[in-house]
Amino acid sequence: MNDFTNMGLPEKLVARLTDMGLTEPTPIQTGAIPHAMQGRDVMGLAQTGTGKTAAFGLPLVAQIRAMGRPEPKGVQGLVLAPTRELANQIADTLKELVQGSPLKVAVVVGGQSINNQIKRLDRGVDLLVATPGRLIDLLDRRAVRLGATKFLVLDEADQMLDMGFIHALRQISKHLPSERQTMLFSATMPKLMEELAGEYLKNPQKVQVSPPGKAADKIEQSVHFIAKSEKQKLLIELLDTHRDELALVFGRTKHGSEKLMKQLEKAGFAAASIHGNKSQGQRERALQAFREGKVRVLVATDVAARGLDIPAVRHVYNFDLPNVPENYVHRIGRTARAGREGAAVAFCAPDEIGELKAIQKVLKMSIPVASGRPWEGLDTPDRGGQKRGNGGRGGQKPGAPKSSNRRRRRPNRAKAA
Known part of the structure; x- marks a missing residue:
């Protein structure tokens, strides 16, 4: 029937x-x-x-x-x-x-x-x-x-x-x-x-059929509070624990994503990238290699946050937190598809605390902390000007310049599609 x-x-x-x-x-x-x-x-x-x-x-x-x-x-x-x-x-x-x-x-x-x-x-x-x-x-x-x-x-x-x-x-x-x-x-x-x-x-x-902003129930979420300079090292450590599984890594910019992909290749990972600077043919070849498992790590901007249906993706990394909080939900939705389980790991540097607060507001929950101590001001409503903590993995040194926490302007990405 x-x-x-x-x-x-x-x-x-x-x-x-x-x-x-x-x-x-x-x-x-x-x-x-x-x-x-x-x-x-x-x-x-x-x-x-x-x-x-x-x-x-x-x-x-x-x-x-x-x-x-x-x-x-x-x-x-x-x-x-x-x-x-x-x-x-x-x-x-x-x-x-x-x-x-x-x-x-x-x-x-x-x-x-x-x-x-x-x-x-x-x-x-x-x-x-x-x-x-x-x-x-x-x-x-x-x-x-x-x-x-x-x-x-x-x-x-x-x-x-x-x-x-x-x-x-x-x-x-x-x-x-x-x-x-x-x-x-x-x-x-x-x-x-x-x-x-x-x-x-x-x-x-x-x-x-589900509240806007609700993440899939089978996604295990976590966040690492970490200095920006330590992100790459931690990503390599985590990827190394599951080299045989597919992982999708999200960056914020086209240049940054391409640079990160090349760094992962140097570290011995079969990696590829897709972003707005890639031709359609390059993007399709990268996605096909990822689907077939020839590439185990795909580094992408938000062009891959929606519409990417590869059930074998087991891990999603938010190397850079998105400026638009709803995009976090779409990013991590690339895993735990077709009834499977998945893991979503976020990295939060001191200047990304505002993005994390906005994401947790959309989720209506606090993301469990995997390592580091939450940067000061996480629970305060003010997005800008709050004092930064020195928590987190490889935390900010006392006396280091404070990072601006103002929301970045959303770029017009219409031509990228």
Whole structure:
């Protein structure tokens, strides 16, 4: 018995799910699919790794199967995603769902030949997965038409806002018909997200299966209070205890992540990196090597914080704490996938105490301390100007300059996708 049967999905699509080994829907799928099949707009809130792609993908495939062929350069259903990695993963899932049907799925992202993408779109596609920047390039060249698009999905919408895509989304929306079904999926619900939902959705059905900011229950979290100069040494020590397991290491900057990867290679680890300065081909090769276990340590910026579904990832290291606290939840969500267990280790230098406080506020919990003593001011509400402690592994020496704890400006990373 397939539990997808009573959701209004066509029999052939349910049979396809059975062939894929999918018989029991996840909570977000149970909540979203019936409403989407009724043509309603849906706003889905769920933590990463909960099956959101199928939650919107199944209704899209089911409804588009009953439609005619798209017009030349036309698109029946459009899915927008913030990063190349997530767009490619969504496209892979959709291609599995449409297997055995005449539906065509295409993906357009930066870092690849736009001429090849133009040729691919010439006859029209049923489902198009795109990053906003590349889609605007194609719209400017009149290589794609969205006037007859009946379905729009904004996936990981909160990250698109954080990456500065709000103006790009508004530019794209001008090409879309007002009469359409729209689905918005997000792991968090910042205030700007409410404005976006009000702008794009009409009387949406809200489906929330876990509190925003909640980390997966099977992730064992810990934090080391450590001087910045000691981070690399500690990371190597910890990685050395599980050389045969996959580990994902998050850095804050492209340059810093690349430098750390090279340092890990010198230490004897099979390492690779992905970030905005890498070409699409380089990023895909690094991810493939990581999936296959040829690379055991992947160093990445937040381009890999969402959409990276590699169940074998056992360890996530926050070498640098993220400026956006919700990104911590997405980062550690790369482990403990598909019902497995995972470990998430954070390093906190004195000038990152504000980031840690913000993360713990989002989590509504204190992360267990693995080593070092919490820097002074951790429990005070003021983010800036508090006195630094001299705790932590390799702690700050008395008389050392105090580090600024002001929140850094969020960079506009729209072009990185």
